[in-house]
Amino acid sequence: MELxxxxxxxxxxxxxxxxxxxxFSVGYRxxxxxxxxxxxxxxxxxQEVSLWTFVHHEGVEPTNNAAERSLRPAVIARKLSFGSRSQQGxxxxxxxxxVTSSLKVQQRPILDFLTDACRAHRYHLAPPSLLPPAES
Known part of the structure; x- marks a missing residue:
């Protein structure tokens, strides 16, 4: 309550x-x-209420440092490869x-997930879930 x-x-x-x-008044475009x-x-x-979630819920960090650190390799890769040349790319x-960032955080094998995703697409099956497996 002190916080x-x-x-x-x-x-x-x-x-x-x-x-x-x-x-302030600004034009639409x-x-x-x-x-x-x-x-x-x-x-x-x-989103003002969401800005203060860390105050009311223990364990929620007030910064996005973890997200920034997880994006860093992607930013470096994009700079080194000069990005993509199309919207699809x-x-x-x-x-x-x-996918890879989420799986790393969950300590799940990336190659297994990608193999399952390709198999599901090829055989018209349900894709694997990125959600963490439910704990029993």
Whole structure:
């Protein structure tokens, strides 16, 4: 409860800043830095409750450091390979990186999953799930 009490003034200040930023009038398709900031403030206000999940749920980290670290290899690979040359290629890479990252976190074998996915596609079976297996 102490953390909630200490965070409350910060939460109120942030909400006031976001509301001020969101209050500016911008055109529907306007692409100025101001318009982008206004839209960001509006989106953050819609998600404001989620920003403070770590305060109310023990074990939830207040940062996205783990996500940033998991994306780092993908960013480096993209820079070294100059990215993809098509939308389909970009989607394929994004999906494959999602699969491999998720499986690594779950300590599941990547090759086995990809083999099962290819087999399921070829024989019109249900694809394997990326969700962690249920613990018994």
């Amino acid at each position: 909630q009490d200490r965070i409350q003034p910060l939460r109120q200040q942030l909400q006031a800043c976001l509301e001020e930023g969101a209050s 306007e692409q100025t830095p101001l318009a982008k900031t206004v839209r960001t403030c509006r989106q953050l206000l819609k 970009s989607q394929f890479v994004a999906r494959l990186l999602t």
